[in-house]
Amino acid sequence: MSNRPYIVGNWKMHGTRAMLAEARAIDRAAERLIKVEVALAPPSTLIHACRKEANLIGIGAQDCHPADGGAHTGDISAAMLKDAGAGFTIVGHSERRADHGETNVLVKQKAEAAIEAGMGAIVCVGETEEDRDAGKAEATVGEQLKASLPEGEAAAANVTVAYEPVWAIGTGRTPTPEDIAIMHRNIRAQLVEVYGEAGQEIRILYGGSVKPENAVELLSADDVGGALVGGASLTAESFLGIIIAAAGDDAE
Numbered sequence: 398m399s400n401r402p403y404i405v406g407n408w409k410m411h412g413t414r415a416m417l418a419e420a421r422a423i424d425r426a427a428e429r430l431i432k433v434e435v436a437l438a439p440p441s442t443l444i445h446a447c448r449k450e451a452n453l454i455g456i457g458a459q460d461c462h463p464a465d466g467g468a469h470t471g472d473i474s475a476a477m478l479k480d481a482g483a484g485f486t487i488v489g490h491s492e493r494r495a496d497h498g499e500t501n502v503l504v505k506q507k508a509e510a511a512i513e514a515g516m517g518a519i520v521c522v523g524e525t526e527e528d529r530d531a532g533k534a535e536a537t538v539g540e541q542l543k544a545s546l547p548e549g550e551a552a553a554a555n556v557t558v559a560y561e562p563v564w565a566i567g568t569g570r571t572p573t574p575e576d577i578a579i580m581h582r583n584i585r586a587q588l589v590e591v592y593g594e595a596g597q598e599i600r601i602l603y604g605g606s607v608k609p610e611n612a613v614e615l616l617s618a619d620d621v622g623g624a625l626v627g628g629a630s631l632t633a634e635s636f637l638g639i640i641i642a643a644a645g646d647d648a649e
């Protein structure tokens with residue numbers, strides 16, 4: 398596992414070509430922040446343009462179809478995303494699980510399709526507020542993970558896990574660093590169970606209302622390998638605030 402924190406911006410359904418200036422500014426600043434690995438997942442329509450504008454940061458997708466190709470109107474395969482310039486894709490984001498009824502089985506197929514196409518896969522998991530209130534947060538995330546993690550020879554080397562409590566996404570609410578550490582410890586144990594020693598090397602990101610003001614605290618929780626950032630990744634100014642927080646002493 399790279400020791401560098403991995404900070405990924407998920408632009409969700411935001412961004413026209415006017416936002417390429419933000420990608421350019423992030424890319425330019427990332428040159429100085431060599432201790433942080435930075436990536437952006439813009440909407441698919443901007444992947445190619447972002448790849449051309451930004452040379453240093455990673456560019457990825459927010460989803461992919463599990464099939465190689467075929468009669469799937471409106472969908473995009475992993476190979477097409479790779480061809481457009483994506484080096485990874487997010488799969489199983491809670492917004493897709495909720496809005497499109499995506500199951501763990503489908504998330505696993507998508508992760509495997511991404512890896513098969515030569516990309517990385519960021520597999521998202523996270524409990525709802527009801528799960529947490531019922532004391533089922535760890536069990537829920539454990540079940541999601543068990544059924545969503547990709548199999549295959551290249552899986553462990555190309556998968557990243559993002560723990561995103563659904564109730565923390567876009568709400569300004571966050572778990573305590575202790576709660577994050579407990580969840581990441583469980584996720585780590587499961588990764589080792591599935592992938593053996595290679596599971597120790599897989600990065601586990603935290604996502605959910607990460608902002609420049611709370612990034613140091615959230616990133617300091619045990620076994621947090623970086624952050625998956627939504628709203629605060631939409632401007633270079635706020636995203637760089639998080640990247641600088643992640644860089645710590647190496648910011649300048």
Ligand SMILES: O=C[C@H](O)COP(=O)(O)O
Nearest residue numbers: 407566567605606627628
């Ligand atoms: O993919 C990113 C997460 O859903 C977090 O979004 P947020 O930072 O706007 O809470």
